Amino acid sequence: MKAFRFILCAIALSCGFNALAQEPAQEAPKVPVAVVFPEQVPYISIEAQEIIKNKLSAACARSGMGATDDFCQFILTSAISITDKYVNPGNPPKFFEKGDLTIYVVDVLGKKTFDSTTIPIQGVGNAEEQAHIKAFKALSPQNPNLTKFLAGANTKIVNYYEGQIDNIITQAQSLAKVYKYDEALFKLGLVPEACPSYSSKVVPAAADIYQKYIDDQANRNLAKAKAIWIAGQDASAAAEAAEYLAEIMPEAKCYPESVALSKEIAARVKADIQYYRDIEARDNAQQYDLAKKKISAWRDVGVAYGNHQKADVYYTAWPVRY
Secondary structure (H helix, E strand, O other), X not given: OHHHHHHHHHHHHHHHHHHHHHOOOOOOOOOOEEEOXXXXXXXXXXXXXXXHHHHHHHHHHHHOOXXXXXXXXXXXXXXXXXXXXXXXXXXXXEEEEXXXXXXXXXXXXXXXXXXXXXXXXXXXXXXXXXXXXXXXHOOOOOOHHHHHHHHHHHXXXXXXXXXXXXXXXXXXXXXXXXXXXXXXXXXXXXXXXXXXXXXXXXXXXXXXXHHHHHHHHHHHHHHHHHHHHHHHOOHHHHHHHHHHHOOOOOOOOOHHHHHHHHHHHHHHHOOOOOXXXXXXXXHHHHOOOHHHHHHXXXXXXXXXXXXXXXXXOOOOOOOEEO
């Protein structure tokens, strides 16, 4: 009887372990990557460029790293090096080319090259351009080296920023203390959402700085509105002051004061002035998914700052070496 119970326990444990073994492992978070090339490159036709761009884009999508928006912090770019080429005489002649396609994953905003890999390519055609096209068409998005490379690059990016999160937050907080809120939010925006500590560390730090940014902007607009109204005290001054009051967001600490001023102005000028906002409607609208909206808003401030820096694009763009 004891032996029978032992066998039943063994079977139960075996089934349990098999169930655990069959349970799919949780997939690691992915960093969006966009395939980027310059508009025109000597020696490589537009058709050939589009082929390799589509191949690499398909590889990114297959790995779960395909970017869906126009702006992307991380890009996949490449360079081609022709190592051997010759022409086989005939009618028509055949062009043979061998080379290396070196692929890079680059953090454009952080100005870092995270990883690179080289894949051998070769092609043959009735013209040099056809040889290029055949070589690029032969590259498969399922290429094991390419798949492994993308997975490794994703891990390197996540590990790097996860290790730097505390330093980045400290830098952002220091910038915020000297009123450089947009640059501070730009710093925080560099951290990919795929990082494990993104929600627990970056989002709260960004929310705090973004609130300071809102309050600073609101205080400036309120001060301008007050100065205009005190100086004018008429319908013209009221309309001008209203333009600044309309810029004050409901989550700003001085928002109640701006509402009181707008009501005072309306009462004094005895007119139905359109303040470019319906106060009650804005209050209600702000209650809908406010947290999600704030995350989008602070990232937009950082991206706008980054776009205005006009930094040099930090990637190698299709150099062709013979």
